[in-house]
Amino acid sequence: MNSAGSSKAKIGLIGLGLMGRPMGLNLLKAGYALTVWNRTAARAEALVAAGARLAASPRAVAEAADVLFTIVSDPPALEEVLWGKDGALSGLRRGSIHVDSSTVSPALARRAAAACAERGARFLDAPVTGGTWGAEKGELVFMVGGEAGALAEVEPILGVLGKRWFHLGAHGAGQTIKLAMNLILALQVGALAEALALVTGAGIEGEKLVEVLQSSMARAPVLDVKAPLLLKGEYAPSFPLRLMHKDLGLALDLGNQLGVALPATAAAREVYNYVKGAAKEDLDYAAVMKFWKK
């Protein structure tokens, strides 16, 4: 087993947003040596106080890491931290493994994998589900594309961050499944918002719909978490609406590339787009309800 797969591999982490920060804290708690970088350096403070080393650039993180994690917002952000000035790819160690847990396009995952291979490193696309709650509890679920051998080497680390991981195929497969899954979550929460608008428009309390719904075949665990937010109109971001909007766009792009029609996704994106445009602050995607409160 090489250094990437050793029990206490040196870990790098780029992206200390809502997801990256709790993930980093769990790695430190598990005793891993952690080097971090974030575009806005102030967001690294909690991790540095907990024992992480703050690097000067993505490149410096990669130089220090046997296993490099990235979890940044979107495709341009990943391109920036990998290929930008002092980007991580220029510092990747031979034999290291780069695990990208951002949600980006499958095509970008394949480009990153090829760039890693040119530098003698391996790549896994490993987007996650579970939101900030899952990240804090170490209960994320990883959807993985890439070589099974590389996955086997990082499994001890995934076990600190999450409870399950699925090897889904070649590079890009993890991102493809993630986009399909988020499409379903966006539609489920959007459908609840639409149904609540109908029910409350008829003068019936929304709570009554949720109670019956969650006792029926139409029950969805995501609604256990999101329905109370829709009913109360409280939308502090756990999974931000701007990121769900981005994922719906990525799913539509993929559908276009594959010639697969996604009419329900296209309609849902219009609704999320309206709320995103009208929002004055960062909101959870449960705020899709605001479409009907305008």
Ligand code: NA7
């Ligand atoms: P957040 O909380 O919005 O955090 C996004 C992170 O990405 C944060 O560290 C940002 O740095 C970083 N970012 C954004 N754009 C750039 C650029 N251009 N260059 C470098 N770094 C950048 O998102 P989450 O943590 O909730 O989610 C992360 C991913 O997981 C996302 O793909 C989700 O869909 C799933 P900042 O602090 O703003 O300087």
